[in-house]
Amino acid sequence: MLKSWVVVAFGVLIASNTASGIHYDSHEALIIVVILLSACNVFIKPLLMLFSLPFIILTFGIGIWVINALLFLFVAALVSGFHVETFGSALWGALVVSITSGLATLLFGSPNQRRGVNINVGRVGSPPHAGPQTRGTAEPRRAKPVIENDDDVIDI
Numbered sequence: 001m002l003k004s005w006v007v008v009a010f011g012v013l014i015a016s017n018t019a020s021g022i023h024y025d026s027h028e029a030l031i032i033v034v035i036l037l038s039a040c041n042v043f044i045k046p047l048l049m050l051f052s053l054p055f056i057i058l059t060f061g062i063g064i065w066v067i068n069a070l071l072f073l074f075v076a077a078l079v080s081g082f083h084v085e086t087f088g089s090a091l092w093g094a095l096v097v098s099i100t101s102g103l104a105t106l107l108f109g110s111p112n113q114r115r116g117v118n119i120n121v122g123r124v125g126s127p128p129h130a131g132p133q134t135r136g137t138a139e140p141r142r143a144k145p146v147i148e149n150d151d152d153v154i155d156i
Contacts, residue, residue, distance in 0.1 A: 007104040009034045011097035018096065021089025029081025036075045037097070045071060068094035 016022045024030045048067050056063035069090040076084035084090050
């Protein structure tokens, strides 16, 4: 949790230094922004994504960027020492925070967060020691390979 707050703080810090429309008055305001952005990402963002799912699908995922920018503007409206002047600045800030979080996950995340999808190709059937062979076959059917953690395995 602390690691994600540090990453979001670093992203907001980069966004405020690279965009002229984003700035903060004090480090306390930056800390409050980080806490509120993290809370919004946990509680509000999933609901917004659920309700705007058709928009997200139609825009091929760019709608998520718009949701992040709206959350950036929302947090700026709540915190008095943090200022986002335009929606374009909020888009820039959301993009910088997203890229920073993605790079941090890529570089420092656990291997489980970076793993891909496993695809196994084979026949599904009974193991060779399961009894008599099926009619008309010369060799017994092979058993399906055993995979320990098959959360993201596609069997064909």
